Amino acid sequence: MPTIKDVAKYANVSVATVSRVLNKKGYVSKEAEENVLKAIADLNYKPNSVARSLYHKTSKMIGLLIPDISNPFFPELARAVEDVALTYGYTVVICNTDEDIRKEAQYLEALQQKYIDGLILTTNQLSADNYENLGIPLVALDRQFSNRVPTVSSKNYEGARQATEYLIENGSEFIAHIRGPYHVKPADDRYQGFKDVVEEQGIAHIVVDCDFTMASAMEVTEGLFEKYSTIDAVFASSDIIAAGVLKVAKNINKRIPEDLQIIGFDGIPLGEMLTPALTTVAQPIYKMGALSARLLIKQIEKEPLDLINYEVKTTIQYRETTRSDT
Amino acid sequence: MPTIKDVAKYANVSVATVSRVLNKKGYVSKEAEENVLKAIADLNYKPNSVARSLYHKTSKMIGLLIPDISNPFFPELARAVEDVALTYGYTVVICNTDEDIRKEAQYLEALQQKYIDGLILTTNQLSADNYENLGIPLVALDRQFSNRVPTVSSKNYEGARQATEYLIENGSEFIAHIRGPYHVKPADDRYQGFKDVVEEQGIAHIVVDCDFTMASAMEVTEGLFEKYSTIDAVFASSDIIAAGVLKVAKNINKRIPEDLQIIGFDGIPLGEMLTPALTTVAQPIYKMGALSARLLIKQIEKEPLDLINYEVKTTIQYRETTRSDT
DNA sequence: AAAGTGTATGTAACGGGTTACATGTAAGGG
DNA sequence: CCCTTACATGTAACCCGTTACATACACTTT
Known part of the structure; x- marks a missing residue:
């Protein structure tokens, strides 16, 4: 060389x-x-970019901290971040944290030593200080943890309300909500949206807990249907959960959507591949990733931000696990 | 600092x-x-690892070149690579090449300038020279392109044979194979495995082309079923293709597996989520990723390799889209 | 003619480590 | 007691760019 x-x-x-x-x-x-x-x-x-890095204390690299790239929500996000990064000349370091505080700290240290230019966080086990003390630009994606850090999220509350209202319009009278983990902002917001609608409209309902895995969803759902055979709709806090519900429902020969309507949340590609195809509250995942990357790069390059909190709209993807009201 | x-x-x-x-x-x-x-x-x-890099001309980073992280085959692979890398103190840079020669070249240049320590390639649009001239350790995953570069792949030919034999054992008499792109080694090998078995056993068959997307699979399958209504089994070159076949088959009310058996290839998590769950020739994806990462790191750290070509075994995951022969 | 301005280029310090080499001390061998 | 060797530590060059600063020449300006 x-x-x-x-x-x-x-x-x-x-x-x-x-x-x-x-x-x-x-x-x-x-x-x-x-x-x-x-x-x-x-x-x-x-x-040689290493020599440049040494002098400038920047690296043209950004870090993407996610819980687990094999969770189907994240590949599209990562893809979007990477696409935008590439066009601005940045490379992306992917860090699977498993929401584990130790791994997160380990990554943070390694990245800092490499003069990483900025971080996109979809995970925050460490306290806000730990990130802010890094002294580099940040973007929080799908969770918020400090009012100084720009945030990209979708309207989880509104999306959940719409989903619930849609189930009710379609005639469901006893709706289950399978919610995601506590203190995970999107899960909490979706729960709240559901709760507010069923309470306002006086609809019979039940809420059960679940983590965002299909195995857990299937287990929970089996118990649910055993106890309450008259449930006629499920609002699942994620598409993966919805896939589990769908599978269990078909195993016990419920007709979908005639006996049971199901609506998920996220809009991951899996939904379309299922039969019947899953109705879901879709988040613009790619757009969210691309937006975060752009916000991050703007900060890195000292450009002003128009806004600090970006909330993107969700849209219901009407597919085959709900009855049409039209 | x-x-x-x-x-x-x-x-x-x-x-x-x-x-x-x-x-x-x-x-x-x-x-x-x-x-x-x-x-x-x-x-x-x-x-400061940048200063260290400058002196040592190494970076404790490895690159993972893949076509597209949103293709469900790759997240698990990436996860495995990252897990192994982390335990050895390396970070992973993910590069989505879209099999585009320009993007690949762009990444290669950026990575080289960053003193990347090694590369895992699951894509090779550029000629072998372009990679070998980098002068850094390489591992080819799921494709091979030079006998100097260690390779990890699964027994695609044998897996395809087994799948085909299994369909025949279960009584299918007219089998379609939906193959993947030409000159992609795994797709070619799977095709060859299928072809050899049906020809040896004198089974009626048809082969159609498809790329590895579900949309393309659905289109191809629709045409196929229109022309040949007596097809009673499909061996798909990937699980994504199989998912497309399944969807089309259900849309036209074929009973599965009674009227039509379907078997996929890859063993991605999607297969289990479908109903009926997809029978497939599973590759040990995580294992392949972890193995590649270890092989790469061994080379980087100048340890001797036991073997240059690693072929891992596939196993049929017997699920619900095939008739049991037991 | 002296001073000021714009253009052009080179030298050397700097960023933050690593290490070859020089130097120095103490312990052990003959 | 001198020599070798192991141990201990510091100085400075080096990795490869970037840039402050010095120098120098050609024009203007007054």
Whole structure:
């Protein structure tokens, strides 16, 4: 690998001049510039970004902290972040934290030592201070933890309300909500949206807990249907949960959507692949990822942000696990 | 952020001594060591990995080149690579190439400039030279392109044979194979396995082309069933394709597995979530990712490799889209 | 003609580590 | 008692860019 010195020697100029040409900064005569450009081409020189990093204390890398890339919600998000990052010349380091405080701390340390330029957080086991003390730009995605950190999230409360109202419009009279983990903001908000609607309208309902895995969803659902055979709709806090509900329901020969309506949340690709295809409150996942990445890069490049909290709209994807009201 | 100089000053020693303590190299008295350790603790010093990279020309980072993280085959792979990398102190840079030669070249350049320590390739649009000229360790995952590069793949040919034989044992007499893209090694091998078995056994068959997307699979399958209504089994080259076949088959009210058996390939989590659950030739995806990462790190750390080509076994996951022969 | 301004280029310090080499001390061998 | 060797530590060069600063020349300006 040739270095800037090789280029300087080949072009008969000093390294400073080469650097000036590279960075288009300072005065350089046309002649010198041409020589340098030719040297660069002839030697196939590429500036070394590590050396640059060392001097500038930046790395053109951003970190994406997620619980687990194998959770189907995250690949599309990661993809969006990566796409945007690439167009701005950044690379993305993916960190699967498993919501484990130790792993998170380990990553944070490693990233900081690499002069990571910014972080997108979809996980926050550590306290807000731990992130803010890093002294680098942050974006919180799908959770919020400090009013100084820009946030991207979707209207979970409103989406949950719409889903619930839709089930009611379609004639359901006893609705179960399978909620996600406590203190996870989106799960809490979706629960609240559901609760408010059923209470306002005086609809029979039941809420059960679940984590965001299909196995847990199936277990919970089996118990639920045993106890309450008259449940005629389920609002699941995620599509994965909904997939579990669907599977159990079909196993015990419930007709869907005639006997039981199901509506999920998230809008992951899985929903479409199921039969019947899952009706769901879709979040614009790609858009959320892309937006976070852009917000992060804006901060890194010291551009002003229009807003600090971005809330994107959800839309119900009407598919086959609900009865149409039209 | 304190530097090694701050530590040296605080501990009343030279930077060389601090470095010796950090790297456990060379002679250091107990006394000096204690002072340094205390200084490190007091100042909360963390060595700067960029500076280290610059000197050592390594980065403790590995690159994972994949076509698209939103393709459900890759998240689990990426997860495995990341898990192994983390335990050895490496971080992973994910690169979605979309099998696009330009993007690949762009990544390769960026990674090289960052002193990336090694690359796991699941994509190879560029010619083998382009990778080997990088002068860094490589592992080819699920495709092979040079006999100097260690490879991890599964027994695609054998798996395809087993799948086909299984369909025949279960009484199918007209089998369709929906194959993946040409010149993609796994797709070619699976096709060959299928072809050999049906020809050996003189079974009626048809092969159609498809890329690895569900939309394409559905389109192809619709045409297929229109033309050949007596097809009684499909061997799909991937689970995504199989999901598409299943969806189309259900739409036209074929009973599964009574009228039509379906078997996929890959063993992605989606298969289990479908109803009926998809029978498939499962690859040990996590294991393959973990193995590649370990092979790569072994090369980086100059440890000898036992083997250059690792072929892992596939296993049929007997689920609900095939008739049991037991 | 002296001073000021814009252009052009080179030298060297810097960023934060690592390590070759020089130097120095103490212990052990003959 | 001198020499070798192990131990201990510091100085400075090095990795590869970036940039502050010094220098120098060609024009203007007054």
